[in-house]
Amino acid sequence: MPRARISDVAQVARVSTSTVSLVLNGRTERISPATQERVREAAATVGYTPNFVARGLRTQRTRTLGLVSDQIATTPFAGRMLAGAQDAAREHGHLLILVDTGGDPGVEADAVRALAGQQVDGMIYAAMWHRVVDVPAGLPAGTVFLDCRPATGGYPSVVPDDRAGGRDAVRLLIEAGHRRIAYADIDEDQPPIASEERHEGYLEALAEVGITPDPALHVRYESSAAGGRAAAGELLDLPADRRPTAVFCFNDRMAAGIYVAAHRRGLDVPGDLSVVGYDDQQLVAGELDPPLTTIALPHAQMGRWATEVALGVRTPPEDDQPHLVPCPVVHRDSVGPPPAAAPTPAGDGPRTNP
Template sequence: MSRAGNRTGPTMHDVAAAAGVSQATVSLVLNDASGTRVSEETRHRVQESARRLGYRTNAHARVLRGGVAGMIGFVGDFVATAPFAGKIIEGAQARAWEAGLPLLTVNTGGDKELEESSLETMLSYKVAGVVYAGMYHRVLEVPEVLGEVPAVVLNSRDASGRLPSIAPDEELGGYTATRHLLDAGHRRIGMINIGTPDDVALPAAAGRRAGYLRALAEAGIAPDPQLLLDGDGEVPGGYANTLELMAADNPPTALFCANDRTAWGAYQALESLGLRVPEDVSVVGFDNQETLAPNLRPGLTTLELPFAEMGRRAVELVLAGDGPAGSRPAGPGRTELFECPLIERQSVAPPNPQRARYPHK
């Protein structure tokens, strides 16, 4: 047998000797035990000694000892392939690594058979918990097997109310976007939504619309039904809806587009009418899609979805043993809402009283 085949590698005792601490301290640090009084300096010394020696924890022994493996499962539909939602994984992975745990990630592409198989595999490996993520904010039917481990629904909500959920504060985001346009002096503000407000499976559409209406009400402005359109969240829809809004007898001086793709369509429609952003019409989007918002000309002022922060929080809840298998009290699962910060660029200006007349007028 080769020498490599006989090698067992450094032990926890070797790490303790290198760090100048007890083996018990090494165990506490490397297993991320909670409630311990190990100083940050000692923790760093142990971690650095383990890294330098190439010490690896024994996942199989951890399962035998504690009943769970040293990893967290992450299952999403299209999260890994979305152009902007990958930050969810980055945030979750960063928090898991801080606890010394790898993140076992599966992107199912919406394939329910793959999702079921992935979850069964994760549970067979005795993962410490599972983060169940959606690419966009909606109400999800969560698999029953997630009731067997600490689990959190991320960027969506559990339709059954069994599991805690992490989601963006859509209403506050819609309010912030509209308030920003009001503060710039606009009073005729159109909104192009990403769906219909009565679609209970899509909280983003209802929430962003509610925030828009709340901001108008606070400013003493009665909503004009002609200025509030349901959209499809895509560029062609944003283009067509913007043309409709601008054809009104008293068109808006500003547009709140409920996602950045809609805003891109609005830019194109305004240009076709000979109108400039923001000199003639101001525009605010939603999502802060990095491949789009900063690259429009002018750069799009928009609301950012706090994906990294939400991913971190989801893992924190799993680590705390939240969910039905942990210490959470019985009853409906709560939803933690995260604020969507405003990212200001160059697409908002005060209304222009000398705005050019439209070519079709």
């Protein structure tokens, strides 16, 4: 049984296809209630569903949104970004067409062409971690950059506010009484924006209360639990008076490594060492013991923002700057006051990171 067309409905309702179209699209100002009723009934009995392809051809709007990203598979963040985008699209009656290019520029160009050929109503270009990306050739104007910044500018973009996130993480530790706070950063040839900005936030928070940053407390290791273990090793080997009482980690995986290294030395988290992560990866942060206090990446909100801008229901900032979405602090149990052995006398005012 072939799908019912609008003409089938028209025939059953004994009206023209125009009338059917008018009624079914709610342009009923000039249609009598009786006719409307007949049309709706007819549509129901023949089981009519509009053909969006035909409609799209006529209206030039396909109610479809293209999302091309470098990689879906390798990061667990993808899901939340996609989910945010997807939900927003659905709320506005749109469907999401997803293309994973695997980072291959050739595939990317094909994808952009294919999506343009599909007459998508809007396009989103997403990276799975915050960085600067080259603008693929042929990208339509108005494409929204998600979790990345176009190298050339000229497109709306949305990224996490990593600087504020880093600042908030460190403020949290300062408020808990810590003064000697380390930053376990990642070790990459060209550090991503996230790394730099979180570091800036770290310095900012220290500066706010007059702590002079100790370079020995900024260590760089591989972005993994193993890297975290190594970082903790270096930090905890410092002489007692320079050893940190708290570590802010570039991400939760490194934080997990810090836990392991601390436990091996018989140190308690947070009793002897406070830890703050970044990313709020459920599988890591929530499963650690004690559960990890961390900074969440606002992936769902960013996905939503990008979608809304792509659909034109929200206007991007006019200054061509990325839209920054705050990274909320997720309070769990890995932050406490510094150990008594290394007390920070109350009310002693600004001090330096020794």
